[in-house]
Amino acid sequence: MSPVAATDSFGAKALMLWRGAMGRCPNCGEGQVLHRYLKIVPNCSACGEPLGHLPADDMPPWLTILIVGHILFPNVWYFERAYNVPVWMEMVLWPTLGLVLTLLLLPRCKGFVVALLWMLRQKG
Numbered sequence: 094m095s096p097v098a099a100t101d102s103f104g105a106k107a108l109m110l111w112r113g114a115m116g117r118c119p120n121c122g123e124g125q126v127l128h129r130y131l132k133i134v135p136n137c138s139a140c141g142e143p144l145g146h147l148p149a150d151d152m153p154p155w156l157t158i159l160i161v162g163h164i165l166f167p168n169v170w171y172f173e174r175a176y177n178v179p180v181w182m183e184m185v186l187w188p189t190l191g192l193v194l195t196l197l198l199l200p201r202c203k204g205f206v207v208a209l210l211w212m213l214r215q216k217g
């Protein structure tokens with residue numbers, strides 16, 4: 094992939110955000126945004142774009158909670174009414190599913206937020 098030339102088109106912005114969500118540099122799409130699960134790399138290993146100064150702060154966990162909550166709540170509500178599931182099974186299933194979804198989505202959300210901040214040219 095190549096660096097995004099025109100950053101003002103909708104397609105270019107969507108591509109930058111997608112690259113971030115996939116854990117790739119929003120500028121070139123080659124280097125990693127994160128290392129050691131959630132640490133932001135100081136610079137892209139492929140193009141050298143500085144990324145470490147971008148302050149993702151609390152938005153990635155907030156975004157993760159928003160998504161996981163909207164996935165879990167309707168399913169808990171539906172299964173509670175549609176099936177006679179034993180309580181012990183629900184007490185194992187839903188927290189486990191919530192934990193797995195959170196661990197899978199948190200780095201994606203952080204990459205997305207870093208790409209968003211990079212796109213908006215925020216300075217740390």
Ligand SMILES: [Zn+2]
Pocket residue numbers: 118119120121122123124137138139140141142
């Ligand atoms: Zn890069």
